[in-house]
Amino acid sequence: MTGVDWGSKEVKWFNGKEFGLGTPNSKSAVLGLSSYGLLTKEASFPLCKGRELEKLVLNEVIADLGVEKEEVAVAFCPIKREKVGCTFHLFIEKRESLRAIPEKLRESSLITSDLIGGATAFNLLYGEEEGVILDAGSSKVAVYRVLGGVPLEVEVIRKGFKEVEREELLTFLNGKKFLLIGGGALNGEFKEKLRGLDFELPDFPPFGKEAPLYFNAFGLYNFKSSRCRALFHRPSFFSLEFLERHGGKLKFLAFSSVFSLFLITAGQFIRLEAAKRDYFSLKSEIKRELSRITGEEILIPQVQIPEKVEDLKELEKLLKVNDKSVLVYLRAISESVKGKVNVLEVKGSSLLDQFTVVGRADDEKSFREFLDSLKGKFKEVSVSLRDKGKFKVNLRGIKVGAK
Numbered sequence: 001m002t003g004v005d006w007g008s009k010e011v012k013w014f015n016g017k018e019f020g021l022g023t024p025n026s027k028s029a030v031l032g033l034s035s036y037g038l039l040t041k042e043a044s045f046p047l048c049k050g051r052e053l054e055k056l057v058l059n060e061v062i063a064d065l066g067v068e069k070e071e072v073a074v075a076f077c078p079i080k081r082e083k084v085g086c087t088f089h090l091f092i093e094k095r096e097s098l099r100a101i102p103e104k105l106r107e108s109s110l111i112t113s114d115l116i117g118g119a120t121a122f123n124l125l126y127g128e129e130e131g132v133i134l135d136a137g138s139s140k141v142a143v144y145r146v147l148g149g150v151p152l153e154v155e156v157i158r159k160g161f162k163e164v165e166r167e168e169l170l171t172f173l174n175g176k177k178f179l180l181i182g183g184g185a186l187n188g189e190f191k192e193k194l195r196g197l198d199f200e201l202p203d204f205p206p207f208g209k210e211a212p213l214y215f216n217a218f219g220l221y222n223f224k225s226s227r228c229r230a231l232f233h234r235p236s237f238f239s240l241e242f243l244e245r246h247g248g249k250l251k252f253l254a255f256s257s258v259f260s261l262f263l264i265t266a267g268q269f270i271r272l273e274a275a276k277r278d279y280f281s282l283k284s285e286i287k288r289e290l291s292r293i294t295g296e297e298i299l300i301p302q303v304q305i306p307e308k309v310e311d312l313k314e315l316e317k318l319l320k321v322n323d324k325s326v327l328v329y330l331r332a333i334s335e336s337v338k339g340k341v342n343v344l345e346v347k348g349s350s351l352l353d354q355f356t357v358v359g360r361a362d363d364e365k366s367f368r369e370f371l372d373s374l375k376g377k378f379k380e381v382s383v384s385l386r387d388k389g390k391f392k393v394n395l396r397g398i399k400v401g402a403k
Contacts, residue, residue, distance in 0.1 A: 136184025
């Protein structure tokens with residue numbers, strides 16, 4: 001198995017012994033897509049695993065983004081168990097990003113995000129402690145927090161390390177110590193932009209000084225140790241390569257299965273007939289109960305029930321039951337303006353549940369009252385700029401009940 005960091009401009013790989021650049025000659029790989037086009041969010045669901053959970057996650061994403069399910073690939077991993085269900089970190093990619101990978105490598109690989117590789121490597125090298133990673137790639141710069149091997153609070157700047165400005169990085173780093181990886185970690189001009197900041201460069205065998213460049217590939221190679229098994233794609237069990245490799249065993253298994261059918265005893269046949277009677281009895285009972293609940297006669301549950309669910313989903317979209325209007329956020333910000341505070345700009349997204357407020361405060365008391373009010377309405381409030389009256393405040397996660 002080879003770990004492949006599939007960057008938008010450069011591909012890095014590691015197979016446990018050797019490492020290098022370019023598409024590897026490997027029959028199987030764990031491939032991490034560049035996070036250039038990645039969207040992330042947290043969401044809670046009543047289930048913690050299973051196929052039904054996958055359907056719930058996909059339906060949530062396509063409803064939020066207003067896209068067809070064929071347009072997006074969704075991966076997720078649990079970050080917290082609730083009283084009912086779990087909270088997950090969702091990773092959302094465009095399908096076209098997967099199609100850009102050569103077909104042979106794509107079909108035989110586990111495909112995830114490069115962030116998973118970074119988080120896994122951090123957990124292996126630094127243990128369970130919390131940390132911040134700045135992944136400076138040639139087409140994007142990603143800043144994210146790692147806790148327990150899971151990437152959280154992901155911010156992606158869609159500029160390469162040569163184009164990104166120091167001020168943009170400061171907005172997301174908030175004065176925290178961070179681990180610097182990616183091609184920018186080996187670039188003197190980029191590191192000059194970080195002068196005065198507290199950061200560390202990884203250096204471990206077999207990569208040595210090139211460890212920042214192969215950090216994600218190292219983590220992807222160790223994907224089996226990952227705490228976040230978020231996958232956009234899994235190889236098909238009956239792929240051509242699998243059939244070629246295990247054809248003899250499959251033939252033997254098929255022959256053994258057919259032969260075993262002739263060994264069914266009379267007692268097994270009687271038990272089978274009894275089970276069939278129980279099944280049809282239970283099926284009739286289910287139909288009666290579904291008819292009572294829905295108020296109409298249910299004859300074919302597998303057809304009628306999904307239709308009822310789709311009708312309810314359409315009604316939910318029409319009424320916008322779960323939509324959180326941007327007005328809720330603007331009202332919460334507006335109600336926090338007190339004293340001599342003047343808000344000049346508000347930008348952000350209700351979908352991502354985060355906003356930035358820029359303005360001026362004539363005195364420190366007014367600014368503190370404004371800040372305290374925001375903290376009562378939002379889960380996370382941080383100040384990224386405070387200079388001669390001007391301020392920039394970052395908001396994330398409006399609290400339940402905030403109006």
